Amino acid sequence: MVCASCGKEVRQKGRIQFRERCPFCDAPLHTCVHCGFYEKGAYNQCREPKAERQVEKERENRCEYFSASSKAPSAAQVSPQPKAAFDALFSKENGKDT
Ligand SMILES: [Zn+2]
Numbered sequence: 001m002v003c004a005s006c007g008k009e010v011r012q013k014g015r016i017q018f019r020e021r022c023p024f025c026d027a028p029l030h031t032c033v034h035c036g037f038y039e040k041g042a043y044n045q046c047r048e049p050k051a052e053r054q055v056e057k058e059r060e061n062r063c064e065y066f067s068a069s070s071k072a073p074s075a076a077q078v079s080p081q082p083k084a085a086f087d088a089l090f091s092k093e094n095g096k097d098t
């Protein structure tokens with residue numbers, strides 16, 4: 001998973017534990033912003049309707065439905081990322097027709 005605070009790749013061994021923190025910046029990892037269900041446009045910003053509402057999305061929570069997100073957090077929260085990765089992604093998409 002990618003840390004929403006520092007943007008570094010965090011290697012997880014199995015499930016993220018409630019108290020687990022980023023080894024690089026010590027940000028809590030068991031948070032909404034790191035969860036696969038987190039979605040800004042959704043009700044309570046969560047795609048899991050049974051999950052308890054978490055008020056602070058960047059605070060560690062005890063949500064049972066937490067599932068580490070495989071996608072990178074929204075760019076706004078992340079400090080500069082290697083842009084090449086994104087460029088590669090887009091050039092692949094664009095090159096489809098040729
Ligand atoms: Zn971090």
